[in-house]
Amino acid sequence: MTVRIDEEKVFRLINEKKPRGIVVNAPGGLIRQTRNLMERIEAQYGIPCYLIGDSCFGICDTVDDEVTKLDADLALHIGHNAVPEEIGEFTHLIDAKDDIKFDAIIDRSIEVFRPYRRLGLATFSQHLDELGPAKRQLEAAGFEVHLGRENNLLFQSQTFGCDFSTIYPMSKEVDAFCYLGGSEFHAVGVALATGKPTYLLDPYLEEVRDMKEEAEIRRKRSILGVYKALDARVFGVVTGLKEGQKMLGRTKWISKRLEMNGRKVVQLAMRDVTPANLAPYRDIEAFVQTACPRISIDGFTFDRPVLSIPQADALVRLMEGREIGEFLERPKWIELTTGLIPKSR
Ligand code: SF4
Numbered sequence: 001m002t003v004r005i006d007e008e009k010v011f012r013l014i015n016e017k018k019p020r021g022i023v024v025n026a027p028g029g030l031i032r033q034t035r036n037l038m039e040r041i042e043a044q045y046g047i048p049c050y051l052i053g054d055s056c057f058g059i060c061d062t063v064d065d066e067v068t069k070l071d072a073d074l075a076l077h078i079g080h081n082a083v084p085e086e087i088g089e090f091t092h093l094i095d096a097k098d099d100i101k102f103d104a105i106i107d108r109s110i111e112v113f114r115p116y117r118r119l120g121l122a123t124f125s126q127h128l129d130e131l132g133p134a135k136r137q138l139e140a141a142g143f144e145v146h147l148g149r150e151n152n153l154l155f156q157s158q159t160f161g162c163d164f165s166t167i168y169p170m171s172k173e174v175d176a177f178c179y180l181g182g183s184e185f186h187a188v189g190v191a192l193a194t195g196k197p198t199y200l201l202d203p204y205l206e207e208v209r210d211m212k213e214e215a216e217i218r219r220k221r222s223i224l225g226v227y228k229a230l231d232a233r234v235f236g237v238v239t240g241l242k243e244g245q246k247m248l249g250r251t252k253w254i255s256k257r258l259e260m261n262g263r264k265v266v267q268l269a270m271r272d273v274t275p276a277n278l279a280p281y282r283d284i285e286a287f288v289q290t291a292c293p294r295i296s297i298d299g300f301t302f303d304r305p306v307l308s309i310p311q312a313d314a315l316v317r318l319m320e321g322r323e324i325g326e327f328l329e330r331p332k333w334i335e336l337t338t339g340l341i342p343k344s345r
Helices: 007-017 028-045 064-069 103-113 125-140 168-173 184-194 212-230 248-260 293-297 309-319
Strands: 003-005 022-025 049-051 074-078 091-094 096-098 118-123 144-147 176-180 198-202 207-210 234-240 264-270 286-289
Touching: 003 007, 003 028, 007 028, 007 074, 007 091, 022 028, 028 049, 064 074, 096 125, 103 125, 103 176, 103 198, 103 207, 118 125, 118 168, 118 184, 125 144, 125 176, 168 184, 176 184, 184 198, 184 212, 184 293, 212 286, 212 293, 212 309, 234 248, 248 264, 248 309, 286 309, 293 309
Parallel strands: 022 049, 022 074, 074 091, 118 144, 118 176, 176 198, 234 264, 234 286
Antiparallel strands: 003 096, 198 207
């Protein structure tokens, strides 16, 4: 299998815009191809390309603000294909697509799916082109197959780690979800957000994996974190500084609710919410972070509760005497700001 960056678009943009410098960022798995591309750009055009070395996990990690700091005038955010092609003043999304095929693993999955009649299909950026063939193959095997609806950020049946808004509305119309790709991270998210049986069809390991156990571990830990935080008197509310995670509205709402319920709030802001970055604040008994929800839901290494936005909502419900509810079952765990409101040019 090969993941191919849309280089044609990159060179077309450079020819059109004639930038004096380019800022680039990409997820870890695409760094080798990205560096190779940068070397060719520098050799062909004689302009500097800066690879931003900070973490790049998702579409929330665009680096539009870095363009001005580095005296550049174009940013390429590689590998998180999405509906908006441009973000902010300078950033263009550059697709990367995997050419691996799913026909063999779908064949293998047919028996696993036999107890179900109606299937929902989902995948992440790199396999979007495989949805059509997968749907046809499963339909030929006798299943009723549903695709999620495209919206202003995500393509048909595409999910991010925190955004399931394309497929969530069809949760009641399907018996199980079939997730294309090798990413447990994404498939577990679908299982948690929809509450439906979800199977990962991994074409690299040639395995069909039920996400039930992994989802249940995260669901229970998320609930436990909420109950532990209920006893805390001093909260750190952490606002994420990444471009696509500007959740100031949520920060203010949660801070106010905590204070109304007698808790002290310390406001913090940081780019990466890690155990090391939270370690110095020993007087704080629990944190709420309004950045990436997966830091909390998948983060097993914090020494105190660190709640995501859905968990914080559940905490507020408990503080106010209401039921905790299935707080992870919702179409989005945060409202990504990336790409929703492009700046005027
Ligand atoms: S905020 Fe969403 S898009 Fe960004 S890294 Fe987390 S899960 Fe991925």
